[in-house]
Amino acid sequence: MKTIVPCPTCGESEDTPTLFFADYYDDHTIRAQCPLGHPVVAIVQNPKFETLLETGSDSLVLGQTLQASAAFSSARERAFEFATQVLLRRLGISRDVYRAMFKDMSSQSERQLGAFLTAHLAVTKTAFTLNQSIPKFRNNVIHKGKIPPPDEALSFCSSVFDEIRLVCEVLRAHCREQIGAVILEKNSDRVRDLKGSTRIATVSLFSIYSITSDPTPDSFESALEKYREWKQLFSENSVSSLMYFLQKNHKKQENS
Ligand SMILES: [Zn+2]
Incomplete structure (x- = not known):
């Protein structure tokens, strides 16, 4: 990069x-x-999710449809992780306690998704509606090595981008202070x-x-x-x- x-x-x-x-x-x-x-x-x-969106965009610009789809898919998962951390911070959960929980789900994206949906519900009192078309396309690319044509890759990346943007809009509406705190902590670690x-x-x-x-x-x-x-x-x-x-x-x- x-x-x-x-x-x-x-x-x-x-x-x-x-x-x-x-x-x-x-x-x-x-x-x-x-x-x-x-x-x-x-x-x-x-x-991290913004970095992955950037490398996915690079791949799209170059016409590398599989790489673009894979990077956008990873960006989506890391956006859910970031959002969960921010939402839990909004609920008063410390970074150390969050880390202790996350280590038991760090390798399992389905657990991470469940944590995000629950944290979103706890903060906003509403259910987050996932785009159900994303996982099927993602699995075909990641697990079956499908090389999508440009129009399908563009449509998939657009759907992922919209979902990430929706997640981020929730955070910007409810957790502005916590977004900055989580980013600052990560950069302090670096x-x-x-x-x-x-x-x-x-x-x-x-x-x-x-x-x-x-x-x-x-x-x-x-x-x-x-x-x-x-x-x-x-x-x-x-x-x-x-x-x-x-x-x-x-x-x-x-x-x-
Ligand atoms: Zn110089």
């Missing part, structure tokens, strides 16, 4: 920090050197795991969806189109183009 990173050392001497592209993996941690040779350590601070590093930068992905950003996308199609536009600039590997794009979006948000 690649993302764009600012160099804090360059940032001390220039008006705009030097930006460059670096790899990160499951620990959401970047250890790299900027183009001028400064060592850079950074944390990608997005929740920083703690970087013991010995004195200067750690933070990075936010240009993800297809961000639970902490406003406004949220109107639809999957508009979100994917915006992401595709960003990837086209990314593939040119041109920092100046990227900076222009970011400034343009900043102005749009200011005017909205």
Whole structure:
């Protein structure tokens, strides 16, 4: 996984920090050197489900339908996990108690789904309606290796995106404070795991969806189109183009 990173050392001497592209993996941690040779350590601070949505979107853009469907499916499961943690925090359950419970369901997605549905009910007093078409398609891809045609993959990813967005809207409506607390705790863990590093930068992905950003996308199609536009600039590997794009979006948000 690649993302764009600012160099804090360059940032001390220039008006705009030097930006460059670096790899990160499951620990959401970047250890790299900027183009001028400064060592850079950074944390990608997005929740895991947003990272998986990004890699799924990358696959969609490239026409890799199986990989896209698999990544979106994983994003859905991690979104339920994240939501359960946030909802239980809203109910006063501490992180340690949550972890003690979760270890008995960490390898079983059906148990995790049941925990989410129950926690959702406890907080909102309403039942969450799952999209029943998602598991069948997902099982054909994950367990039978089905390589879906583009239209089916796009439709599946759109359904998953809508369900994740629905879950996130519940959290944004009922648990704003707890969303930030859970994300902050996770990133504190990542920083703690970087013991010995004195200067750690933070990075936010240009993800297809961000639970902490406003406004949220109107639809999957508009979100994917915006992401595709960003990837086209990314593939040119041109920092100046990227900076222009970011400034343009900043102005749009200011005017909205
Ligand atoms: Zn530098």
